[in-house]
Amino acid sequence: MSAIEATTPTVRKTALNAVHREMAAKMVEFNGWEMPVEYPANGGIIAEHNAVRERAGIFDVSHMGDIRLEGQEALLAVQHITMNDAARLAIHQAQYSALLYPQGTFVDDVIVHRLAECDYLLVINAGTRGKDFQWVRDNSRHFDCFVENLSDAYTQIAIQGPQAIRVLQKLTDSELSSVKFYWLTRATVCGLHNVLVARTGYTGEDGFEIYIPSDEGTSAMVWNQLLDAGREFGVVACGLGARNTLRLEAKLPLYGHEISDTLNVWEAGLDRFCKLDKMEFIGRGALEEAKAEGVQRTLIGLEMVERGIARDGHKVFEQSGRQIGYVTSGSYAPFLKKSIALAYVPPQSAEIGKELQVEIRGQLVKARVVPTPFYKRAKKKA
Amino acid sequence: MSYPAELKYTKEHEWIKPDGDLAAIGITDYAQQALGDIVFVELPKVGSEIMAGKSFGSVESVKAVSDLYAPASGKVTEVNQELATAPEKINHDANRTWMIRVELKNPAELNTLMSVSDYERFIQEEGGH
Structure with a gap:
């Protein structure tokens, strides 16, 4: 194979690809991934969007990436590479944060989950997966911690909407009402043990994101059980179209749009997720200067x-x-x-x-x- | 999806329904499905001229905007005002939801358009299904 062929980007598929096709989803390419944009049988993007606002929707978000940092100095590493204060996280708590360049602009926005004492999971965007992992690994070298790319290990499903908790509760014996917003738990879901269940999302609604093994059989089993369990609550499968309009109504930033490598934290209005008073972190110096200068x-x-x-x-x-x-x-x-x-x-x-x-x-x-x-x-x- | 035999079709997925020197213009079922939920339609004013093959307006779904191309030349005699407040009518019944009516300049232009069987073959090739 020539070098040119070797670098031709291939479109990747999630483990639920066949399931989406079976459901006659309209598939599009998004950041190198073939993803469902809508399921016309549901009545389209507007119907999917409003289902999430009024009832519940489930989304395949397996294109998102996951980076784990584990070890003695995992917290120090996370503090160094992200702008929010991870020292404030209790075990099983999560926070919105970002990876920054030295000039205070965005490598990516992330959700930092504290899984255990010295164990953190960063959930990152699909389009920046490769770049982010490289960035995290390169910039955590000096810390005693192990950095692992788990992006392909998980099928990530988001269950979102006011009824999301009731849908997911049917499939787990963990008491989900005790998991607060931006907290997580380890639960048995659909018979799968030790599933990471986080009360997070990207829709402006209450909801959960679950991380299950990424084999096709398990992924399809959980997806279908969620749809079955959700039927009585009017749950629908939702594509990236509704995901985008939902996050826009809620003003949640999208990388490459509201945040990018040329926009800084103050411009993006993400001040409350950036803690200048914590220890040194990449981008802090530039952000202090930028703050003094004004946007x-x-x-x-x-x-x-x-x-x-x-x-x-x-x-x-x-x-x-x-x-x-x-x-x-x-x-x-x-x-x-x-x-x-x-x-x-x-x-x-x-x-x-x-x-x-x-x-x-x-x-x-x-x-x-x-x-x-x-x-x-x-x-x-x- | 259905495509009435009395309509003529373009490669850009508009239909035109001739009635003597007059004709109604809309988009096909295939087009509305490809677009998804239609939320905005921009149409010319009554009295303006449209030219065969040229854009006469646009149709916008939640995801994307598409130009509308005139199947034939003519003068706009009527604009479907309902679409300003209820553009979703196109999703519900594309074949019967006309956008504009025109007075044809040259009815012979219609002979260059596709018949229903040509159109069905065309979308089969284009959509691969």
């Missing part, structure tokens, strides 16, 4: 006032006609029934209520700056 651009929410849908890359203009920024994500928001977008603009244009314009296919369309997240779930009493 040149900031992430805002837009709601279209006139008809039209702003999309990734569309330019944002002031009323005066001056271009001031660009859209990072935009869509029709199925639950809110509005056309919404996230965009970077200078802070002086970020005032709530300010009228701006988005250039959509050659036409300037009016939009208004609105508070974010666009959608926030109602807090229920425990």
Whole structure:
């Protein structure tokens, strides 16, 4: 084989690929993975989206990657490579965080799970799997800890929505109500022992993400049992289409859009996940300087006032006609029934209520700056 | 999916239903299914001219935006106003949900379009199913 052939990217498939095809999912390529974008038999992306807001949905998110750091100095390593304060994590607690470059921009955003005393699991994005693992390994060399890429070991399934807990509870004897949001447990699920069950997600809803062995048989068994168990609650299988509109309504960032290697933490508005007062970490110096200087651009929410849908890359203009920024994500928001977008603009244009314009296919369309997240779930009493 | 025999079809998945010098234009069942949930339709104004093979508007689903290409040239006589508030009608019944009506400039242009059997063969080749 020639070198060219060897570097031709192959599209990867998750262990549930055949199951998705059987369900007549519409498959697309996403970050090098063949993934279901929607299951037309469910009624499409809007129906899937609203099922998660009102009932529950299950998602194959096995394309996400997993990196484990284990050993005496695992905490020190995690502290060094991530921006949040992992020292605050109790065993079985998780936190949103990010891997940063020395200039304070993003390698990736991650969820850090503390599995045991000196054992951490970083869940990372599909598109950055290779880069992230390299980054984590290279930058944790000086610590006494073992770094393992477990990305291919797990099939990761997200069960999301207000009824998610009741769906999953039917398949486990662990008491899920005792697992708080952003905590995890080890449970027997569908007869599988010691399954990592985390109360996390990417939809703006309550829900769980479970990590099961990645063989096709086990993966299909659990997927189908979730669908069966969820039938009485109206659970549906959901694709990446709904996953994207759900996370957009909840203003959860997507790598390559709201965060990237050219955007820093302050610009992305992720201040509360970045702890400058903890020990030194990669990117801290640059972030301290950037904080002193103040940001040149900031992430805002837009709601279209006139008809039209702003999309990734569309330019944002002031009323005066001056271009001031660009859209990072935009869509029709199925639950809110509005056309919404996230965009970077200078802070002086970020005032709530300010009228701006988005250039959509050659036409300037009016939009208004609105508070974010666009959608926030109602807090229920425990 | 069904494709009525009285319609003529384009390779961009529009249909046109001729009625003398007038015609209605929409998109096919195949197109609506490929697009998914349609949430926005941009159409020309009454009185404007459309040109065969050129874009006359766009249709947007949750995921993507697609141009609409005119199956034939003509002057727009009517625009389906319902689609401004209920674009999902196209998903529900693509074959009967017309977008615009036009006064054909040259009805002979329709002879260059695909018949239902040509179209069915075309999408079979294109979609591989």
